Amino acid sequence: MHFSAIGRVPGDPILGLIDAYNQDSNPNKFDLGVGVYKDANGLTPILQSVKQAEQRLVDQQQTKTYIGGHGDSRFGQLISELVLGTDSPLLAAKRAGATQTPGGTGALRLVADFIAHCLPERGIWLSDPTWPIHESIFAEAGLKVGHYPYVGRDNTLNVAAMLHALENVPQGDVVLLHACCHNPTGFDLSQDDWLQVLDVVRRRELLPLIDFAYQGFGDGLEEDAWSTRLFVSELPEVLITSSCSKNFGLYRERVGALIVCANDAEKLTDVRSQLAYLARNLWSNPPDHGAAVVATILGDAQLKAQWTAEVEAMRSRIAQLRSGLVEALTPFGLAERFAHINQQRGMFSYTGLSTEQVQVLREKHSVYMVGSGRANMAGVDVTRLELLAKAIAQVCQH
CATH class of the missing domain: 3.90.1150.10 (Aspartate Aminotransferase, domain 1)
Incomplete structure (x- = not known):
């Protein structure tokens, strides 16, 4: 048998x-x-904004053909603006680009394979505790997984212990950070804490991977993006995983993106070619409907205001x-x-x-x-x- x-x-x-x-x-x-x-x-x-966007798609959508390895380009542009800001210098300089994924979890799996394939021997460091699936996704991709302290047994945020651990992370390794609404603890870093983390990441030449699954659920859509925009403004290379499950209520539609920020437009093109290759072997093309809903909402002033x-x-x-x-x-x-x-x-x-x-x-x-x-x-x-x-x-x- x-x-x-x-x-x-x-x-x-x-x-x-x-x-x-x-x-x-x-x-x-x-x-x-x-x-x-x-x-x-x-x-x-x-959400009512989602309902209206879906009806608009029913009335106006002309095709169900493939949307390509990086997904819906309009969705990619608009989700990048939501995360990085509509006036982001990186977007203007074509230093940042989004690859659409099946949910934020798909973005994590794609970035895990990217690290394993393109940055061999790099370990990844997760907060203790973290979202449980972080552990399995990166382990299944063959990455060496380490941990830095975050919340201790006394159920308080321990920034000093976190910084001390990051100081000892091997140079060049990847460190996963929660942009806001830390899962599972709910404890978030202050702006002063983020500046200290940025200092360590820059000095140790670590590669930050920012998991941004809850934009808008902490202090607001713009406020929650503060740490992510800080890092991309101060560092040449940043990886960001974004999810539309919570803030658009599109859990089952599986809408997410991996946003890559590179040192220049030429290098971004190199990285995106690798991501397209990896995505082809994971899911070929991402699902379209949820991303089309998001793009419809973000691309329409009235719908965006309602959302x-x-x-x-x-x-x-x-x-x-x-x-x-x-x-x-x-x-x-x-x-x-x-x-x-x-x-x-x-x-x-x-x-x-x-x-x-x-x-x-x-x-x-x-x-x-x-x-x-x-x-x-x-x-x-x-x-x-x-x-x-x-x-x-x-x-x-x-």
């Missing part, structure tokens, strides 16, 4: 929470596990849920212990709850979150904050 020696791989623990949550009959259950935005009704909505307002509404709602939960924990004497929830950014919070406490929350209170204590704040129901706070208080008292 050909398959007799093949074993079974454990299922993804986060996706496994979906099944457990769906099978739970408790009407007061909470889904704080899977990282998708949810509205007040517990649904992941289709911007919708992103701001999502960002504001998450911020209100953070402050609301801390307020709900106050009567239980836990406001100070969980004050960090209100200081974090984006959808996720490293709550500080232990694996055992998370298990009790799931079994006794139908509160579902990742075993590390990471909670998706967008899954919190504003009308049931007191119920959630009471459940957290009970597990903290034992």
